[in-house]
Amino acid sequence: MSITYPWFLLSLVTLGVPVLIHLFELRRPQRLAFTNVGFIREVKLISAKQRKLKHIIVLLARIGCLFFLILAFAQPFIPASKEQKTTGSAIAVLIDNSPSMQARGNNEQSVFDDAVEQAQGLPNAFVNNTSFLLQEGPKSILNASAYQAALKQLTISGQARSLKSAIAQTNFSRSRIAQTFIISDFQKNAFSPQFLRGVDSTKDVLLVPIASQEAANVYVDSIALDDAFVRSGNNISLKIRVRNGGNALAKDVQVKLFIAEQQATVYRATIEAGKTSTSVVQVRLTENGLRKCRVEVEDFPVTFDNTYYFTLQPSPQIKVLGIGNTTAALEQLYGNEPLFAFTASQPQSTNYRSLATANLVVLQELPRVDASLRESLTRALQQGTSIVIVPPAGAVGHDTYNQLFRELGIGVVQWEERSSGAPELQEMATPSPQNPFFKDVFAAQNRQPIMPKAAPVLRWSRSGSDVLQMRDGSGYLAGFSNGQAAVYLFSAPFNTTYSDFTSHVLFVPVMYRLAMQSYRSDQQIAYRLNQRAVAFTLPQSVLQKADQVFKLTKDSLSFIPAQRIQAGVLRFDVPSGMTEPGFYALEQNGKKLATLAFNFDKRESELAQYSADDLRKMIGPDQPNIHVYDPAKGGSVASQYRAERVGKPLWRYCLWISLAFLLLEVLTIRAKPKVQANRPAVAA
Structure with a gap:
């Protein structure tokens, strides 16, 4: 004694x-x-x-x-059996306030409330003049009473700091900090043994796992559109994937889909622990405006992730610009479909500014490509416009095309020597049904389809993706990726002397798919609150305004994120104050530009966690400065700490x-x- x-x-x-x-x-x-x-x-x-x-x-x-x-x-x-370190006079406390901490604990209150209670008792384990640093609260040294008051202000946040960064910060904390308490549920998908490898051996890290009850937890894993283009008045196939992230069977769980405030469908699902269930539902948008949608899951007792927010909006027309000797087939193909806005022009009458606003530019059989057009095409490609090049039959402007290929990043392209007489047409190879470019194009059939024929005038050694090939293995249509856009190169002209492709049934789906792949929408149907950055394409009318300050609003809340504009695209970081899921309006000078849906990170819904024994096995004997306290074995963390470090009073x-x-x-x-x-x- x-x-x-x-x-x-x-x-x-x-x-x-x-x-x-x-x-x-x-x-x-x-x-x-x-x-x-x-x-x-x-x-x-x-x-x-x-x-x-x-x-x-x-x-x-x-x-x-x-x-x-x-x-x-x-x-x-x-x-005490262990000596208490006195190299620092302040105690750092980190409480995990991620959404998963809302799960119910073993004493019928949330795991987060359990963690706060354990943290409030820590001053009882130290002398009266001990100072505290609350990592998720005010970044200053607090006395015991101020520390306990700050604990009462803590709330759950969708942007809670990860355990990896929290543990890493212990190495860079101020010198007065000698011990750090980390109170968390230690989810298996958010915590790894590697996080502990770099902990400074001179500082004590005390892990306090708070266990939750075994329960089922059904949440929306993802929502996907079968077609990237949402058309007003047409059926839309939505794939709703729900998952049971708990450790018990979820039986007969009700799932509801709402379009605006109207219930669109409801169904029930039984899901085993760790398994998923995917359902395809048909919905229809009757108007052109954006619709706020949500999926609600009736799941208890874990309820923080029962609602998934997303938006649906009919897609705008895809702008297709044809330059050169556009054929009637091409004009009819894009002109008769309301999904496309087709414009045909000649090189001398083309407004080069329109290249940057087009989704797809079709350069068809131009005899030569002058320097100004090459420069405009290169600039448009960098800004996200995809380009389709159909080569000419003549040999007049090969040098200008070679220069264009180099500037577009295609590489070395060889021109075939032109022989006297009519060119010999060769049959193309049947594309693989597994090629994602031809998804849903080829129906199930027993016999070999009849493929179009062509006489290539170009050959290339490499490509990003071969869409169509000749039977000898040479390419007919290949794609070359370049940032957000792509260059598609045909090896033969469209005129009937060199190809019958424009009269073949494959012409329509191929050209449709080229145009559809050129469409890009930076706005997603849903975002995560802990997402690092969000991109949104601004209309020209907004770019011309002097006031370039954008903010996010929800009800009475307003946030001004860190933002920048690059090539007509607004990129902003999700503000740290945005902690609640829901719909947020993107505004500029009081005018709403878009509605964005934000949700919790789905990893928070996976409730599998490490126990105190699991953590001790991870630590092993090589890291004596890392300790584990288990509140589930009786006694608070403060009492266990005093018995081990301070002694029994x-x-x-x-x-x-x-x-x-x-x-x-x-x-x-x-x-x-x-x-x-x-x-x-x-x-x-």
Whole structure:
């Protein structure tokens, strides 16, 4: 046993006070007055032996009460098994406030509330002048009362810091910090043993896992469109994928889909733990405006991820610009489909500014490509416009095309030597049904399809993707990726002398797919709150305004994110204050530009977590500065820490013993002694 304040033991000299009082009481005479002789006959005599024993008990009770009271002030304790580090005078505390902490704990309250309770008790494990640093609160050193007040202000956040960054920060924390408590549920998909490898060995890291109840947790894993183009008035196929991220069977869970505020469909699903269920539902947008949509899952007791928000909006027309000798087939193909906005022009009359606004530029059989057109095409490609090149039959402008190929990043392209007479047409190879370019193009059939024929005038050595090939393995249509856009190169002209491709049934789906792949929409149907950056293409009318400050609003909340504009695309970081899922309006000077849907990170819905024993196995014997405390085994973290690091305090026991001696004294004084009655006196 050790004494915290040994100088208090000097007060033991006061034990002589009750002894002196006792001796003085023995020497003081006692006088009894009697009124008559009859009363004397009723007096009950107390023996001297009984009176002496009572005085001794009272004396010992007073000495014991005073002794243990002095000992309580001296604060004795049993020394700890481990030495407490004193290199820092402040204690850092990190509480995981990610959405997964809303799961129900073993004491019927949320895991987050359990974590806060454990953190509030930590000041009891240290001396009164200990300072604290709350990592998710104010970034300053706090005393115990300010620290506990800051704990009450903590809330769940969709942008909570990851455990990886939290553990890594312990290496860079200020020198006054010697110990860091990390209180979390330690999800398996958010925590890895590698996170602990780089922890500074001079600083203590104390892991406190808070366990949650075993339960099912059904959430929306993803929502995908079968077709990237949403058309008003047409059926839209939505793939809704739900997953059970819990550790129990989810039986007969109801899933509802809402388009705006109208329920579109409802179904039920039974999902085993760790499994998924995908359903395809048909919806239809009757108007052209954006629709706020959501999927609701009736799941209990984990409810923070029961709603998934997303948006649907009919796609705008795809702008296709044809330059050169555009054929009637091409004009009819794009001109008769409302999905496309087709414009045909000649090189000398082309507005080069329109190249940057087009989704697809078809350069068809131009005899030569002048320098200004090459420069405009290169600039348009860099800004995201895809380009289709159909080579000419003549040999006049080969050099200009070679220069264009180099500037577009295609590489070395060889021109076939032109022979006298009509070119010999060769049949193309049947494309693979597994090629994603031809998804849903080829129906199931038993016989070999008849393929178009062509006489290539170009050959290339490499390509990003071969869409169509000749039977000899040479390419007919190949794609060359360039950033967000692509260059598609045909090896033969479209005129009937060199190809019958424009009259083949494959012409329509191929050209449609080229145009559709050129369409890009930076706006997604849903985003995550912890997403690093969001991109949004701005209309020209917005780019011309002087006020270039954009903000996100939801109800009465307003956030101005860090933002920048590059090539007509607004890129902004999700503000740290955005912690709640839902719909946020992107505004400029009070005008709404778009509505964006934000959700929690789906990884938060996976409830599998590491136990205290799992963490100890991960740490092993090589990292003695990392410790694990398990609140589930009885006792708070503060009490476990004190027992291990500070020792077991005994002052409370001393105080109770002192009170027990005081009670003994009171009972002894109030106790009635046993007496014997005198025999009656006999008259002489």
